[in-house]
Amino acid sequence: KGAISLDSFTFDKIVGGSFDVLVKIDKQYPYGDKEDAWKDFSERIGQLKLPELLLGQVGVQDYGDKMNDDLRERFDVKADDFPVHFLFRKGSTTPVKFTGEVTVEAMSRFLVSELGIYIGLPGCIEALDKIANGYLAAASEERTKLMSQAEAIVAEQKDDANQNSAKFYINVMKKINEKGAEYPLQEKTRLEKLVQSKITEEKKKAMKTKLNILPSFN
Structure with missing residues (x-):
């Protein structure tokens, strides 16, 4: 249930493997409406128990050891744009960027559209x-x-x-x-x-x- 934490060491062990992975790249300690939406979205996806989909999150440190900053650079993410969400299809390390509004519904629509999975969105029958x-x-x-x-x-x-x-x-x-x-x-x-x-x-x-x-x- 929820998203798994990924870092510079574990990222390539999960992404590009046998799961579709939606990854959030964000500052190390995020807060606010977008973070609340991500938590609600993670909970909803967790409840669906979709066997081939994982959610991951990368926390980027902007001081000290700058942990995971290499992942930010690798995917050309600017800190001012945090959070940024990428979908990696199973077997692929090429990202599909989510460009919509950071809401539960918009992120769910993105997964439905890209992966063809069933998520019962509000209004759907x-x-x-x-x-x-x-x-x-x-x-x-x-x-x-x-x-x-x-x-x-x-x-x-x-x-x-x-x-x-x-x-x-x-x-x-x-x-x-x-x-x-x-x-x-x-x-x-x-x-x-x-x-x-x-x-x-x-x-x-x-x-x-x-x-x-x-x-x-x-």
Whole structure:
């Protein structure tokens, strides 16, 4: 449960091995909202018990022996940018940098998008996520069947929040049929810009729910 501490000696024993590893490079004693989000995120991932994913953290000392500063330099991280998060896929030491907002939801979306793992994000409905997961690759006839299955699940939703989420899955499926396989990525880019703009918190929350759902169409 939680993240394991990595240093200059242990880093290459873990990264590049048989696990996907998300690594946080940060100052030695971090604090604040981003650190709180990382701790909450680590706890959530730990609870999921995902067998092929590890979370690691590197604490960089900026005085004395400058412990782990070699890792900061190796990955071209500036201290002013702390914390920086990198995903290393199993068998690889080439990092994929996380560039989103440091929140539980955004980091979870990143892992869903990059690794295709299932993390039940707020607003997501597991049965619809499974349908969405195969939708892009499905032929026209198969998409019709998947759409019917999805509509049946929408009809089962009782509360308004779930209904709204479920309807968004259907909307994305229709848009994919109209605009092509690039639609989920295009919509993700559009919504990410909107979330950063001056909109009400209520609208922002609705946008974030949609952003949680979109990686299911991978």
